[in-house]
Amino acid sequence: MKIIVPMAGRGSRLRPHTLTVPKPLIPVAGQPIVHRLVKDIAKILKQPIDEIAFVLGDPAFFGEDVVQSLTKLANGLGAKASIYRQDKPLGTGHAIMSAKESLSGPAVIAYADTLIRANFNLDPEADAVIWTKQVENPQAYGVVKLNDNNEIIELVEKPQTFVSDQAVIGIYYFKDVAVLKEKLQEVLDENIMNGGEYQINDGIKRMMADGKIFKTGTVNEWMDCGNKAVTVETNTRMLGFLQEDNKEQLIASSVVINNATIIEPCFIGENVVLSNATVGPNVSIGNNCSIENTTVKNSLIQTNTTIKNATLDEAMIGNHVTYDGQFSKISIGDYSVLE
Structure with missing residues (x-):
């Protein structure tokens, strides 16, 4: 085949x-x-x-x-x-x-x-x-x-x-x-x-x-x-299916949690640092990200990205992004800096 x-x-x-x-x-x-x-x-x-x-x-x-x-x-x-x-x-x-x-x-x-x-x-x-x-x-x-x-x-x-x-x-x-x-x-x-x-x-x-x-x-x-909206929705649905299947490790053992809460289902990759944050439900975060003083749900964040002082919902954020702000339903491409 x-x-x-x-x-x-x-x-x-x-x-x-x-x-x-x-x-x-x-x-x-x-x-x-x-x-x-x-x-x-x-x-x-x-x-x-x-x-x-x-x-x-x-x-x-x-x-x-x-x-x-x-x-x-x-x-x-x-x-x-x-x-x-x-x-x-x-x-x-x-x-x-x-x-x-x-x-x-x-x-x-x-x-x-x-x-x-x-x-x-x-x-x-x-x-x-x-x-x-x-x-x-x-x-x-x-x-x-x-x-x-x-x-x-x-x-x-x-x-x-x-x-x-x-x-x-x-x-x-x-x-x-x-x-x-x-x-x-x-x-x-x-x-x-x-x-x-x-x-x-x-x-x-x-x-x-x-x-x-x-x-x-x-x-x-x-x-x-x-597009962005349906991709975020698909991420939510897929996380739900994966949680039901219980066959994939969705939260890496290397995640650092400093006064943070994770509301499952979520995918959180390797070497992610969560500080004073609430993450989930329905959030995917790629490797090497830092999430600080932030509440995020129903969102998709890729790799090597830093998020501070944000309240995110239905957001899609790319790789190597720095974001510090209060907009929620954002769509930010790779290598963007908003401080």
């Missing part, structure tokens, strides 16, 4: 946090988004992962440190890491085809801007599975249309009349991804574009037209990391 992870986008909706760090490497509940996503997919698949192919963007932004992080992730799951580059932002189909040398055999394709919680078995009779989530407002999403055998027969983008309440979340399984590769190559050769981009859906629709059987795999939770 392979996992293909297109992650070349710059994450413009999550700026300023993605000005220096690619969005899939933004930590949520103590781990980068893409790390959590790939590990959760591996758990669902319940079979050995041979290769994880990552499709990155410009090497000037997705540099050697990113490659090393992703290689370590793949190796930790017993898989080979393959690194590809998408030289131009030409859509989901184009991103997948950037990794065409790895497009053979059974594979999961997962876009690295979402987190999931799921427990289901892949249908062995299906040629492909599109992972979905039941939603209350399907008109805001791309959804699947099913026949009487619960097979997907159509993909419908933001339907104004009811088609189904199963929204496509951007994770797909193919019994043989080479079939998708063939169809996407046709799309590229015929220059079929939607919105100025080559889309995975055009390849999938050609597979359906050939009679390939598509089924759904429904996830229990689907958490977006598209």
